[in-house]
Every structure is written in C-alpha cells, then in structure tokens.
Amino acid sequence: MTLLLAAACRPMHLSDLGNLARVIWQFLSLSLFSLGGGNTLLAEYHHLSVDKFCWLTNSQFADLYALAEAAPGPSSMIVGLLGLGAGWPEGPFWALLSGYGAELAILLPSTLLMVMACLSWRHLEHSPWRHAFERGMGPITLGILFAVGLKILRTADTGRDGHLSLPGVLVSLVVCVLMLRTRISPLLFMAIAGLLGAFGIINR
C-alpha cells in the first residue's frame, strides 16, 4: 500500500525558483480563508502538501502538525514547516527560503486585511455586514473544524499499511476527551503518548 501510494504521488519537477514561487502562491491564495484562527485550513494544507504536490508523506504531515502544536508560538506556524518540507529535496538553503516564504505568504494577506479592519473599525463595528459575517461564519467554522479534526485523526492514526491503528485512535479519543474536560497541558499528553510509541504500544 505504501509503495502504491508512493508511486501514485509523483512530485512535478520545477526549477528551484519555480518551486518556491508555487509554494508562495498556494499559501498567498489560502490566507484570506483562514476563518476562526488558522486551524480551519489544516485539511487544505494536507491536500496541498500530501495529495496535490507530494511535498510530504501522510505520516510526515502528521509529524509536522504535532511539532507545530508542541513548539512555542502560534500553531499556525505549521505553514513554515510545510514550506521547509517542500524545499527539502533542493537542499537546506532552498528549504529554509521556502519555509520563511510560505509563512510570510500565509500571513501577508490576512495581516493587511487586519490592518485595514483596525483602521476602519469605528465604521465597521455597527455595520450589518459585520453582524451577518460574525454570526454566519460561526456555524461554517464549526463544520470546518469537525472536518479538520477527522482529517487529522485519519492522517495521524493510519499506519503505513493503510489501515487505521486501533491503539492510535484510542489514544486520540482519550486525549480529545481530556482536552475538553481538564486543563492539563497537551504537552503532557504528547510526552506520554510518545513513550507509548517508544515502547511499541502505538505504532504505524
């Protein structure tokens, strides 16, 4: 199955600069669709980097997601890691350039819009557009977040044989419940699950 998947996904060969430009363009055009924080875009990131352009394998994507969640700073910095992965075959210099470029690209449009919003907030605050947007986008964000959660779950807990790993799914469900019911730091869950992985209880 792995071989089959690997064979199905062939990265298109572009020049170094062409690849960089494509990375930047893809993230620029997604930026304004990051509703309700950056996490609504995670499934799109997966689609781009695993299915469409073959920058990463399924498990690499899951690893990078975990890395971005565990590291300090906003977890939306995963985009930089995806850029890094996209440029990795071209050597560290292009990889880093692509990482920084990807992060700038995803942030630039939303930042410019945010600046304009701040400067004109007095006019926007009581506008019907604002109320409709705020109330209307909420349910859509909710639907997207559930779809993203399911996508990440499938990505993370699918073994190299293409089947869902039962211990992995169980750990994910337990962590999900604990995230909702307690205020324990997710880093602790990751550390414990990492140990379970080291002892071979969770594998892929």
Place this chain on the structure above:
Amino acid sequence: MLQVALSAFGGGLSAWSQRIVVEQKRWMTDEEFLTGLTVARLFPGPNQINMAVYIGTSFRGLPGALAALAGMLLVPFTLLMALGVLYFSVHALPAVDRVLAGVVAAAAGMALSMGFKILHEYWKDPVALLLAALVFVGLAFGHLRLVPVVLVSGPIAMAWYWPRGEASR
C-alpha cells in the same frame, strides 16, 4: 511581544498578553484590548497573530503592525525552523519514528477537540447546526475543497443571519 510569544506553549496566549499589554505596559485600556480580541477573531488569520497586528496598528499603523508581527514571530519561528531541519534530518531513524507515532496520536486528539470546544455555542440554533453539518459532510465525505465551500455557504449563512431590525425579532 517576545515575552508573550515564548510563554505561549499551547494556547492561553490572550490572558498573558492582556497582563503585559494592559496591566504592565499600559499600552491600551482593557476595553481597547477586548475590542482587539473581537476584531482578531472576526477577521481571517490566526487569532494571536491578528491580536499582535491590532496592538501594533493602534500604535503606528502598518509599520507598527509589521513590527509587532516580527517581534512576536521571529524567535519562535526561527526556533521552529531549526526543529524542522532537525526533524527532516532524523525522522527516518526507527527510534524517532516510533516516538513520533505516539506523539501524533495525541496531537490528533487535540485537533479533534477543536470542534467540540465551540459546539455548545450553537447548540440552541438548529439552522447553525444544519449549516455546520452540511459543511462538515461536504468537506469530510463529499471531498469538496474549502474555498468553494466557503464561497457558497458563506453568503447563504450571511443572508440568513442578516440583522432584521428589532421589530421583526
């Protein structure tokens, strides 16, 4: 900003930045800060980053926003890039892969909890639940892409929730 960003392990950022921006540095009032949170959540882009943009803009406009962004991101992002380089260098080692297999299962649990966390806000609104369900099914099972889904469902939802004046409520 840097102090705030570095202490933001896994969320809890807004409480921290409020303490620094409002209480310690007295850069803005509590009310201005809360307005900022509203705007940051409303507009696209990561909330914490939008908040930094808001604080920066209230000082100096666009240059202030860029300075705040740089201050908030440069160090954590460079750190993350270093981790990324390390990851791509060693991820093929079997020991590393085994540990990561566990870590990603926990991380997936975090991702799964995001929707449940805000579900209660919509519990009493059947139209919202229906919209959310349609979006979910379209994305998860209909293999639709996010951009067209938002472009179609967004205007429909906005039309439904368009403020209708006090009389008709």
